Amino acid sequence: MMQAKFPKVNFIGNKEKVNEWITSNFPKKTFSIFDAFSGGCSISFRAKQLGYKVISNDVLEINYHLAKALIQNNKFKLNKNDLLKIFEGEPKKGFIYRNYSEVYFYPEECMELDQYWLNINKNIKNSYKKSLAISLMRRAMIRKRPYSRFNILWKKVVQLRDENFSYEKYKRKRSYHNQSFKCHFLDEVDAYNNAIFDNNKKNKAMNKNIFDVIDKVDADIIYLDPPYPGTMNDYFGFYGFLDEFVAQKKIKPFPNNFTDRSKVIDDFDYLFSRSGNFKHLLLSFNSKSSPKKDIMLNLLKKYFKRVELLEKKHNYQITGKENKKTNKEYLFKASR
Numbered sequence: 001m002m003q004a005k006f007p008k009v010n011f012i013g014n015k016e017k018v019n020e021w022i023t024s025n026f027p028k029k030t031f032s033i034f035d036a037f038s039g040g041c042s043i044s045f046r047a048k049q050l051g052y053k054v055i056s057n058d059v060l061e062i063n064y065h066l067a068k069a070l071i072q073n074n075k076f077k078l079n080k081n082d083l084l085k086i087f088e089g090e091p092k093k094g095f096i097y098r099n100y101s102e103v104y105f106y107p108e109e110c111m112e113l114d115q116y117w118l119n120i121n122k123n124i125k126n127s128y129k130k131s132l133a134i135s136l137m138r139r140a141m142i143r144k145r146p147y148s149r150f151n152i153l154w155k156k157v158v159q160l161r162d163e164n165f166s167y168e169k170y171k172r173k174r175s176y177h178n179q180s181f182k183c184h185f186l187d188e189v190d191a192y193n194n195a196i197f198d199n200n201k202k203n204k205a206m207n208k209n210i211f212d213v214i215d216k217v218d219a220d221i222i223y224l225d226p227p228y229p230g231t232m233n234d235y236f237g238f239y240g241f242l243d244e245f246v247a248q249k250k251i252k253p254f255p256n257n258f259t260d261r262s263k264v265i266d267d268f269d270y271l272f273s274r275s276g277n278f279k280h281l282l283l284s285f286n287s288k289s290s291p292k293k294d295i296m297l298n299l300l301k302k303y304f305k306r307v308e309l310l311e312k313k314h315n316y317q318i319t320g321k322e323n324k325k326t327n328k329e330y331l332f333k334a335s336r
């Protein structure tokens, strides 16, 4: 299988560093996988490279576009003519300018986003290319945000985008926050184009709440990498703005089933009980999260014949020093 390189996605909580470990533990004689919380697609991408038929799903639309561009898409890339069409014309006062000036970006930057959104929607007809353009615009927006997320107050953003302040305080200028969207987009376009390959499977991207579709999808393996209760896991807060950019309207946060520690056991029980279409279930988890491993093992044993727990040391970028030493990556592996 050709080895296309995974591009820079910068997804909080991604599994890039452990994707080899996780996918090397996929059970033998399996050919298809449902990545139910696909996020930045690092596991979907590795599975695609390994020749699996991949179905990727995420409740956030921006993650759906990423999966459509990199996983479902087997051949469409952005060419020079597409780039001309994406960046033509002048900045405009649109939805982003009116609602998010000095909330997420400076007013003139918001006008650029309005211009690019209009161009992508009007001028890029092929839906794979459109998802690819949206994914590159996503990465450009993330690159301009301190801490690569959208739940930082504007006051703090202004401070951190002040290169002198940032240098004096943190010894880092962070000048990339002040480079243009266009510059970031063009920097990465080759890497994203080169990440598109055909593994001769009909891969698919979905944009659903897993609680609505878990029993409607078929594959040999279901892989679960949910937000971890007890860690920083507000994915709507991190990335909801990107869905608003795509939809051009305000969006209510999706219900995050993984914040309430008292409900989370019932939620996992619900998901496991409805996973009958899959021979194998693999679940990534973290030693600091709730519920603890024995509870999870017992829950899985209700529905699966063979259940095991694999452990690996793994440092999360977003956790503090204390956590880094003791954090362990868990992979629960269950088979019928």
Ligand SMILES: C[S@@+](CC[C@H](N)C(=O)[O-])C[C@H]1O[C@@H](n2cnc3c(N)ncnc32)[C@H](O)[C@@H]1O
Residues within 6 Å of the ligand: 011, 012, 013, 014, 015, 016, 036, 037, 038, 039, 040, 041, 042, 043, 057, 058, 059, 060, 063, 208, 209, 210, 211, 225, 226, 227, 228, 235, 256, 257
């Ligand atoms: C830990 S991240 C997945 C990271 C991914 N494995 C990667 O390597 O980039 C969890 C993902 O679950 C998604 N999510 C949260 N609740 C969901 C739900 N109810 N249904 C589907 N996706 C959900 C979030 O949007 C987020 O992208």
